[in-house]
Amino acid sequence: MVQQDRSYKEKKVISIGTVSELTGLTLRQIRYYEERKLIHPHRNERGTRKYSFADVETLMDIANKREEGVQTTEILKEMRTKEKKQITEAQARKKMLEGQLNAQFRHRR
Template identity: 65%
Template sequence: MTSSYKEKKVIGIGIVHELTGLSERKIRYYEERELIFPARTAKGTRKYSFSDVEMLMEIASMREEGVQTTEIKQDMNKAQKRKIRDHMRRGQLNAQFNMRK
């Protein structure tokens, strides 16, 4: 199963800076706040996906509106829990009705 091109961690921080307009320092700060999770090469270079770039744009937009990073993280956690819960429900329904994707 191949992952979507949007999920592949192939973009360096310099390109992310150019795409988003965010400083490299701010991008690293959002990583420190656990709002994004870049991959690391063997030498420690950060690699981002297109999904990460989209998330950074959303974060920047929310920050411009005055939303604090702690609030953003809480919202992200809620969304992730909802996604997991929905996935589990689909699995239970599929098992109950012997359905497959």
């Protein structure tokens, strides 16, 4: 169920106008955050941006941090640090699972 929720949140199906309505951000602000590499909308063959629900959540987080006075460079740095941590944790989980599987199959031989 969690995996299904994640794929649902990651689908890029929302227009920039709808994102603006949902977040209260202007179109210019949303485009600016894209320029600063804080969000990565999908662009179709006509160049139309499409956002996911995860992008909307990210934009809300960005807006809140900006209201607190946090600069976009700091937000990007924090996002990259968080991304690296998630990758490291995923790699650790994978190694642990591989170790468990190897131990289980070696034990059965």
